[in-house]
Amino acid sequence: MLKINIIAGARPNFMKIAPIIKAIKKARSVGEKIDFRLVHTGQHYDKKMSGSFFEQLGIPEPHANLEAGGGSQAEQTANIMVRFEKELQENPADVVLVVGDVTSTMACSITAKKLNVEVVHVEAGIRSGDLSMPEEINRMVTDSISDHFFTTSEIANENLRKAGIAEERIHFVGNTMIDTLLSNMKNFIDPQIKVDGKALEDKNYFVLTLHRPANVDEEEKLKEMMQAIIDGTGNLPVIFPVHPRTAKILKNLGIEHHDLHYVEPLSYLEFNYLVQNAKAVITDSGGITEETTVMGVPCMTLRDNTERPETITMGTNELVGTEPEKLKPYLEKLMVGEWKQGGKIPLWDGKTSERIIERLIDIYQTIEVRLDA
CATH class of the missing domain: 3.40.50.2000 (Glycogen Phosphorylase B;)
Known part of the structure; x- marks a missing residue:
């Protein structure tokens, strides 16, 4: 045995x-x-x-x-x-x-x-x-x-x-993470997030996740990055699942906007429903870049390096960096419909x-x- x-x-x-x-x-x-x-x-x-x-x-x-x-x-x-x-x-x-x-x-x-x-x-x-x-x-x-x-x-x-x-x-x-993703896609749950009393429109909102120290520890840099995101997303809703304590810190820093929507952390099935139907994802996570690649969703990674380069060379992900001004050209490319398609990653x-x-x-x-x- x-x-x-x-x-x-x-x-x-x-x-x-x-x-x-x-x-x-x-x-x-x-x-x-x-x-x-x-x-x-x-x-x-x-x-x-x-x-x-x-x-x-x-x-x-x-x-x-x-x-x-x-x-x-x-x-x-x-x-x-x-x-x-x-x-x-x-x-x-x-x-x-x-x-x-x-x-x-x-x-x-x-x-x-x-x-x-x-x-x-x-x-x-x-x-x-x-x-x-x-x-x-x-x-x-x-x-x-x-x-x-x-x-x-x-x-x-x-x-x-x-x-x-x-x-x-x-x-x-x-990739076992993709085993889980593919076996659960039929079970995704709509988190029922509303903006101005209306349900989110498919492919007409952004999903944002941030947690790495390089992005969230420096207050001024965080403010600049959030402003770059708000400026470049074309008045579309930006849904930011974030811990309530972190949301409070962001609000205390004055990081609030009509198009920026803080929501509590979501379950796996809810979060991936949100990702699957998003226009794009902006993140500093590694795992999310794998999921967006398989679901064909454009992804921008706010990091200077990645341990998952295949999501860039073969997938829908781009490595933006951690400087706020670097995000603008990627968002412009997305908004005019010129994002790369990506393909299947072996196995x-x-x-x-x-x-x-x-x-x-x-x-x-x-x-x-x-x-x-």
């Missing part, structure tokens, strides 16, 4: 592991000897991650919640490692599967390797080249000690090859998780045969 310990620490992690769990259950239903234990490190508390969140995405309640949230980066890493060590000792696994690039990904990888448990990294090999991002450190450390690497793109494969990873340990499978087809589980079973059986011999 192949026992897989699946780690999730933040909301995006759960969206990435949902289809993996589904693929495990499917494999088990046809007689494969495979089982899993879902461990929530508790890194982030998110009120949107209620029972309905798990139900909507087909995720079982976690077998364990380490409740290791809060504190500084170092404190959180240490708490996760101490609690996960105990969890793994009490519930041994053959493989620890980590996804993405949050603190839990790195902390649980280190803990597993020190207990001589094999680690597989889903979404391995992506790089921004920006060491000021905690996520970049998490990616690099996790990839330096993992045993197998499941990748989303040929660019990620090449990053791993340059790091000296043997070809047989690199498995190009696609972003909704079947990534099945490929991951098939490959894991194959790897495990090969190891088992070798040990028996």
Whole structure:
């Protein structure tokens, strides 16, 4: 029996592991000897991650919640490692599967390797080249000690090859986030947002998300960026899902406008309904750029680098930068209908998780045969 310990620490992690769990259950239903234990490190508390969140995405309640949230980066890493060590000792696994690039990904990888448990990294090999991002450190450390690497793109494969990873340990499978997106598109929920008492018109509004320090920590720069967004969006509504506390800060800075609409954070199904029907998305998120590419929605990324360059070279995304004046030409191009179309990215087809589980079973059986011999 192949026992897989699946780690999730933040909301995006759960969206990435949902289809993996589904693929495990499917494999088990046809007689494969495979089982899993879902461990929530508790890194982030998110009120949107209620029972309905798990139900909507087909995720079982976690077998364990380490409740290791809060504190500084170092404190959180240490708490996760101490609690996960105990969890793994009490519930041994053959493989620890980590996804993405949050603190839990790195902390649980280190803990597993020190207990001589094999680690597989889903979404391995992506790089921004920006060491000021905690996520970049998490990616690099996790990839330096993992045993197998499941990748989303040929660019990620090449990053791993340059790091000296043997070809047989690199498995190009696609993107589990897209598995979740494609399987849930039929279930998207209209969040019923109204502007001046009227429902939003399809392809006639913008969606905005901002959270990175480079964009929100400097007050004057934030004001300038918001003004650039308001000036360039042609009096169309700009819907900004933002935490109420952050919205209050923005309002205290005087960042208010008739066309700018702060709304509370939305559920996964509501947010992606909003994105799917938007004219365009302006964001500093990485994951959203993947979803906009698959849904064919124009996207502008307010960052100086990206760990997902395929969304630019093959998708609908453009890397704008963090200087407010750089946004104007991109918005002008969009407003006159000259945005690029984008295309399909290889293996972003909704079947990534099945490929991951098939490959894991194959790897495990090969190891088992070798040990028996």
